[in-house]
Amino acid sequence: MKLFILHGPSASGKTILMNxxxxxxxxxxEPIIAFTTRRRQVLEKQGRNYNFITRQQYLEYCRAGKxxxxxxxxxxxxxxxxxxxxxxxxxxxxxxxxxxxxxxxIFKSKTEAQNVISIFIYRDLKDIIxxxxxxxxxxxxxxxxxxxxxxxxxxMSNCDYIVYNIGTLADAYSQLKKIIxxxxxxxxxxxxxxxxxxxxxxxxxxxxxxxxxxxxENYCPLVVYKDxxxxxxxxxPYEIFCGKKELKRENRIVNRFELVKETE
Numbered sequence: 625m626k627l628f629i630l631h632g633p634s635a636s637g638k639t640i641l642m643n644x645x646x647x648x649x650x651x652x653x654e655p656i657i658a659f660t661t662r663r664r665q666v667l668e669k670q671g672r673n674y675n676f677i678t679r680q681q682y683l684e685y686c687r688a689g690k691x692x693x694x695x696x697x698x699x700x701x702x703x704x705x706x707x708x709x710x711x712x713x714x715x716x717x718x719x720x721x722x723x724x725x726x727x728x729x730i731f732k733s734k735t736e737a738q739n740v741i742s743i744f745i746y747r748d749l750k751d752i753i754x755x756x757x758x759x760x761x762x763x764x765x766x767x768x769x770x771x772x773x774x775x776x777x778x779x780m781s782n783c784d785y786i787v788y789n790i791g792t793l794a795d796a797y798s799q800l801k802k803i804i805x806x807x808x809x810x811x812x813x814x815x816x817x818x819x820x821x822x823x824x825x826x827x828x829x830x831x832x833x834x835x836x837x838x839x840x841e842n843y844c845p846l847v848v849y850k851d852x853x854x855x856x857x858x859x860x861p862y863e864i865f866c867g868k869k870e871l872k873r874e875n876r877i878v879n880r881f882e883l884v885k886e887t888e
Contacts, residue, residue, distance in 0.1 A: 625712065627656070627719040627735065628804055629728050632745035633773035635755035637789040637796060638722055641745060644797050645720060645804075652808065654717035657708055659685070662700035675708075693730045695723070698768060702727075718808060725779045725842075732843035738863055741807050742842065743800065744783035748790060749773065782842040815866040817847055823881040826869055829853065830884060836862065 630638040646655055659675040661682050670676055677685075682701055685691050694703035704721070712719045723731070728742045756769050780786050785803045789796040821833045831849040834857065839846055845862035869880045 625716075625718055626739045626741060626807060627721065627731065628653070628807070629731065629740065629742045630720075630722045630745055631725060631728060631742055631776075631779065631783055632747070633749075633752055633776045634769040635752045635759075635773070636745045636747040637793070638745040640793065641787070641789070641796060641800055642720060642722055644793070645800065648797075649801065649804075652717055653720045653804070654712045654715045656704055656712050656719045656721040658702050658704050658721065658723075659708075660700060660702045662698075662702075674702075692734070693723075693727055695726045695730070697724060698765075698772075718804075724776070725782055728783070729843050733838065737838075737843060737845045738813050741785070741803070742783040743785045743787055743803060744780040745796070746780055746786050746788050746790070749777060784842070784844075813863060813866045817862070817865070822852065822884040823849070824884050825881055826871075826878045831858070831881070 630642055632638045642655070645653055655672075657671060657675050659677050659682070661677060661679060664670065664674075664676045668674070668676075685703075685705060690705045690707060692704050692706045692709055694701060696702075702723075709719075728740070731740045732742075752773050753770055756766050756773070759766065761769070787796055787799045787803070817833055817836055819833050819835050822830055823833070824830050830852045832852055834848045834850055837846045837848055837859070838844070839861075846859045847862050847865040848857065848859045849865075850857045865881055867880050868877050870877050
């Protein structure tokens with residue numbers, strides 16, 4: 625199962641796009657229903673938008689160790705339970721959720737990073753502010769959401785993809801669907817990179833693995849390695865290190881790096 629996480633400021637369109645996906649592509653996408661301690665808003669439904677819980681229920685989740693991921697947002701708790709993840713897994717579909725950058729980092733640190741795909745929904749800030757001001761929220765909450773939106777906009781660089789919701793909703797949906805289909809059809813990464821191993825780049829140079837690490841901004845796994853000849857250290861995303869390279873002039877596809885056998 626892959627998990628697609630939509631992220632973006634308030635009024636960016638992420639909720640509308642998620643609902644559209646679940647309406648049009650429910651044969652391979654299943655919503656991960658987060659719990660929240662905040663009050664249910666008009667038109668929101670229990671078990672559809674969120675599992676709305678009381679403070680007492682939240683404490684019971686904590687005591688039972690059922691909280692897989694949790695964040696605080698505007699003084700309320702939001703999270704996903706291990707029971708909910710198991711429910712989605714049993715559907716044999718891919719999970720779809722909305723989270724902030726903290727939630728994305730938690731999932732990437734607990735799950736195989738290649739199976740957690742974060743997608744930032746971008747909308748022009750002036751349009752976001754306009755939508756927030758036209759909402760029926762209190763002036764205080766409007767102000768808080770606008771300030772938070774300003775803080776969240778730079779986080780687009782920490783997500784795996786960006787969908788630009790600057791035209792029609794249909795266009796944004798088309799961008800989003802292409803990303804999801806690309807990731808679902810991507811080959812799984814089954815290489816195990818170990819310190820000390822040597823790999824030959826497709827151009828011929830040999831590199832030795834120093835370690836693997838997590839990029840602090842988005843928990844993307846990295847491979848840290850050095851050029852055996854020059855001693856210079858490098859780092860690149862695990863997925864790229866283990867990926868393929870198309871050699872157009874030779875009309876063939878090769879592994880970017882090949883493990884050097886001890887006998888070589």
